Amino acid sequence: MPMKALTGNEAMAEAMRQINPDVVAAYPITPATEVVQLFANFVADGRVDTEFVAVESEHSALSACIGAAAAGGRVMTSTSSQGLALMHEMLYIAAALRLPIVICGINRSLSAPINIHCDHSDTMGSRESGWMHIFAEESQEAYDSIFQAIKIAERAYLPMIVSTDGFIISHCMQRIDMLEDKEVQDFIGECKPHHSLLLTDKPYTVGPLSLQDYYFEHKRQEIEAMMQVAPIIDEVGKEFGDKFGRHYGLFEEYKLDDADNIIMAAGSAAGTAKVAVDEARDKGIKAGLLRIRVMRPFPYKQIQKVLKDKMIISVLDRSDSMSTMGGPLFIETRAALYDTETHPPICDYIYGLGGREIDVENILSVFEKGEIYKKKGVEKKLAFIGVRE
């Protein structure tokens, strides 16, 4: 297996090259620009057969992707922040038309104030659009997950975002164990669209009107598709692991089994949290981490199983929901735990907005607070890490 030192964006671009999609339509945006810029080089150098469509906005990028996917192609793009926000309208359409498009997403905060650095407000803001979503912790996982995303999306007939944290992962170099081009092609197989506009002997109508008499049925069908996804993600993750040695599931458990003081996080901060778990354990705290990998569909049943007997769960959210109840990861986890008999205590920490750093010390203090909450109960449901107060 070849080994390369790559940034997150380079790893994603390499993955796209190895997938060799039929169509890529894209518009540049920091920090995702590099992914499609590098990919455009592959196109110019004749290293892929892809039809590359340079469009005038992200709205058009995803629209072109939708057209290409409805034509039966394997289609990818990449975006970030305002770009994903501008795609918002088309996200829902791609999902409802059940087109297995894959976006290499780079997590970046949303304006205003304008900021190019990482938080999760962009991709979290799309969580009701019908797209499946994987938060990769680091570049190797992002690289591996893109191949899985193609396979999962084409099996579930739903689109998927695989995201890394802007700059922290997208622009940092890491050793990547790469697959051979042929291994990638064998793994992803042939694209089998549910319909293809290019098969003119089997014409079909895309995107017709569906009013009071059919809209509800169409949506019910889409919800059902999402309900069936979790086992597909598990299967594909296992198949990938069995072939290439790196296994992936809906979430990652780090020293979770015997832990009673739990942190939950998604994205790059989970890497920092693992170091904090080790240091907390050195101090005698039974610390553990549940790293959410798949945010959509939300693996609530599996989360209930592993968290129901924990003594304190501290969720780290890199975006807020503006509900005043906390961040999305917290709200959904808490909702999931409502159905347990034990109702483990849970609290939320918003951190890292606009790229504000979070370090091991910050996370250690969450574990230490957790020790107090274990005895006295949760005093503060919602707190903020690293903001000047």
Place this chain on the structure above:
Amino acid sequence: MKETWKELPIGCIIEEGGTSRKFKTGDWRSERAIFSKEKCTNCLLCYIYCPDDSIIMKNDKVVGIDYDFCKGCGICAKICKAKAIEMKPER
């Protein structure tokens, strides 16, 4: 009985083309175009102007209006110099 969500084809699609023929858009018409064969000079202006392709032709002659699709916009009546088309309220 209409289909349940389980029976519908995937992705909100219709599994055939040219389905607009089956979708009768004439039912929201509030005025009806009435054609008088006697007055018609067969200039075909109405045929050219009708936005809904609702002027029925037979052997190169206008023979009537297709009420399945005529939306009652009145363009044909307005364009007809021979006053061979008249708009009447739908009851």
